[in-house]
Amino acid sequence: MSLQQLREKLEQGFYADNLYEMARLCKDMALESKNPVPFSIMQKMFSYIADYWHDRPVIVEEARLVEAELKEPLRHLIDALEKKAANEKINELVDKAVSSYMFLFDNPLD
Amino acid sequence: MVISYSLELGVVTERTQRILDLAYETGALMTGAFTLSSGKKSDHYFEGKRLTLHPEGAYLIGKEILDMLEGIDVDAVGGLVMGAFPIITAIAVVSHIESKPIQTFIVREQPKVHGTRRKIEGHFKKGSRVAIVDDVITTGGSVRKAIEAVEAEGCEVVKVIVIVDRNEGGSDQLREGRYDFKAIINLPPSGEASISEPSAVTGEAGTGILRR
Numbered sequence: 617m618s619l620q621q622l623r624e625k626l627e628q629g630f631y632a633d634n635l636y637e638m639a640r641l642c643k644d645m646a647l648e649s650k651n652p653v654p655f656s657i658m659q660k661m662f663s664y665i666a667d668y669w670h671d672r673p674v675i676v677e678e679a680r681l682v683e684a685e686l687k688e689p690l691r692h693l694i695d696a697l698e699k700k701a702a703n704e705k706i707n708e709l710v711d712k713a714v715s716s717y718m719f720l721f722d723n724p725l726d
Numbered sequence: 727m728v729i730s731y732s733l734e735l736g737v738v739t740e741r742t743q744r745i746l747d748l749a750y751e752t753g754a755l756m757t758g759a760f761t762l763s764s765g766k767k768s769d770h771y772f773e774g775k776r777l778t779l780h781p782e783g784a785y786l787i788g789k790e791i792l793d794m795l796e797g798i799d800v801d802a803v804g805g806l807v808m809g810a811f812p813i814i815t816a817i818a819v820v821s822h823i824e825s826k827p828i829q830t831f832i833v834r835e836q837p838k839v840h841g842t843r844r845k846i847e848g849h850f851k852k853g854s855r856v857a858i859v860d861d862v863i864t865t866g867g868s869v870r871k872a873i874e875a876v877e878a879e880g881c882e883v884v885k886v887i888v889i890v891d892r893n894e895g896g897s898d899q900l901r902e903g904r905y906d907f908k909a910i911i912n913l914p915p916s917g918e919a920s921i922s923e924p925s926a927v928t929g930e931a932g933t934g935i936l937r938r
Contacts, residue, residue, distance in 0.1 A: 632763035669763070673771035676759040 619645070619698045626690055630683040631674075635666035654697060654710050658690065661717050685720050689713040734912050742910055745777070745786050745889075749911070752776045752783060755890075764865065764894070770913055772890045774861025778812035787910075788816030791859060791887050792826065794908060800884055801854035804831035804846070806872040809861040813889070814848075817859070831856075833872045845875055857885040863909070866896025873905070 622645070625638045639662035646655035665682065693709040735742045749755035754776035760768050777783040791813065795803070803817050804810065814830040821828040831848035850856075858872045873883050883905060891897045891909035900907045 629765055631761050631765035634765060669761075671763075673756055673758075673773060674761045676761050676767060679761040 619694055623691075623694050623698075626687060626694065630665070630679055630686070632666045632670040635662045635669070639663040639666060651703070651706070654693060654706055657710055657714060658693070661686070661713070664721070682720055685716045686713065689716050736909050736912060741786055741790055745783070745790065746911055748780065748783050748786065749777050749890075752780045754780075754783075762864070766894070768892075772862050772892070772911075772913070774809055774889055775812065777889065778809075778816065778861055784812060784816040785820065787813055787889060788818075788820035790910060791817055792820050792824070792828070794887055795828070795857055795885060798857070798885055799855055800828070800857050802829040802831055802848075802850055803857045803859060804833060804848065804850065804872065804876070805859045806833045806868045806875075807835060809868060810859050810872070813859050813861060833875045835871070846879065850876075850879075853880040854882075855884045856881045857887060858883055859886075860888045862890045862892060863888045863896040863900075864892045864894045866899050869896065869900065 622638060622641045625634055625641065628634050639659045642655045642659035642662060646652040646659060649655055669679075689709065689712045693706070693713050696706050696709050735746060746755075749772070754773050756771045756773070757769060758771070760771045762768055762771075778787055791803070803814055805814060811832060814832065817828060818830045829849035831846055831850035834845050834847065837843050837845040856876050858869060858876070860869050860872070863869055869886060869888070873886070876883060886900055886905050886907045888897075888907075888909050890911045890913060892913050893915045897907055897909065
């Protein structure tokens with residue numbers, strides 16, 4: 617498991633099976649990393665969306681909206697993690713990703 | 727705006743036509759532009775529980791599947807939670823009413839953690855001849871889990887019946903595996919269906935968790 621794998625999965629798009637796969641990658645990386653917080657947070661976001669989209673009709677428009685809002689901040693976060701950016705920078709990018717996620721969903725922290 | 731939509735009944739009868747009509751009426755069969763769990767796009771979506779938990783729907787499905795099993799030497803009917811749960815209950819009730827009682831069982835995704843630790847619950851005997859049912863088959867994961875669970879107990883799967891076959895490979899794999907597979911309703915493969923405008927969604931698919 618690697619950030620490269622996560623990046624590839626992210627580019628494949630937002631649908632339940634892929635979100636579960638990204639959540640699994642994040643969980644594995646959180647368990648191995650000395651800085652597990654960004655991975656744990658991404659794992660929570662991916663799992664939440666996948667659980668909700670699994671086994672229900674997901675309108676294409678809804679999936680596109682979620683992808684449009686979340687993909688870019690997550691790309692930047694993965695880039696920063698790959699470049700081993702300073703914690704301050706990573707925290708800032710985690711905040712941006714989480715803000716987008718919280719903007720999108722009702723009860724995002726359930 | 728045109729929705730490309732073609733589907734067919736496995737066997738056209740008054741009852742299967744009513745099942746199809748009811749699938750629309752209950753909102754179980756929705757049209758629009760959907761992203762499936764696999765990432766594929768489809769212009770239709772089937773939410774089986776809307777049909778199988780409907781009074782008339784449950785009766786018709788139970789009756790139809792019982793008739794499909796007519797003449798087959800089968801000891802019990804079962805399937806994987808959750809999709810198969812209301813179906814097998816309907817089959818059990820209708821079979822009792824019609825004095826053709828058939829045993830039913832349910833297969834858990836995971837064995838029960840506490841108590842009996844069973845994976846298969848209900849009236850099930852090792853080594854018996856069973857039929858597996860489900861509400862919908864796409865790639866066939868749920869049906870395969872149920873089949874693997876009963877075959878691990880030495881059972882012979884003599885029939886597999888689903889309400890809707892999405893024709894996404896699952897039914898083909900079962901046929902290749904020499905299982906006797908039947909569907910009540912056949913949907914076209916998502917790859918062949920054109921995607922309609924996103925706003926043209928029927929049913930309650932629009933109610934999500936997104937902030938409005």
